Amino acid sequence: EAGVAQSPRYKIIEKRQSVAFWCNPISGHATLYWYQQILGQGPKLLIQFQNNGVVDDSQLPKDRFSAERLKGVDSTLKIQPAKLEDSAVYLCASSRDLSYEQYFGPGTRLTVT
């Protein structure tokens, strides 16, 4: 079974530029999550989708972050404009159903200069 795929793996941009990350969950997984992991901290949930609907985006800075999962499969997370404090690893995870086990992708490491 293929795991959660993410791209790109690394991205360096200047502040005020925009960036997008892509995630392809495990086939058949209905729930998709985006987490932000700042260096030295644990991951923090940004947004949670169930199929193509948003369930929880309470921690998403909506003035600059957006995410979509149009066909209920893969998802994109966008930052526009980026700030220095957005430097982090962005993790995508998926789960099959209401079970707790989430499977994580390798992450995208973003550096904002």
Added chain:
Amino acid sequence: AQSVTQLDSHVSVSEGTPVLLRCNYSSSYSPSLFWYVQHPNKGLQLLLKYTSAATLVKGINGFEAEFKKSETSFHLTKPSAHMSDAAEYFCVVSDPPNQAGTALIFGKGTTLSVSS
């Protein structure tokens, strides 16, 4: 609100000696608790989970954890460390289940170093 506190940011052990990574939790519900491991440049991997069944939970790679409600603890142990155990370990508590699943709340992590 649910939260976890990992009591040590860094633990160093010698190969072949026991491992103890400490975690305390706070939850107003009957919690579900997890330990995840993160090796450099690799994704997070679930080590074990507690979901109100047996209080002693066995996971992969010889790790286990014991849920102690009276102490609000969920410490991770392994009898004998291996060099390959060197990684970042996260104690995690789940939010109460909602209609779509469960958000995970991570601790700040404990870096485990293993020397030969």
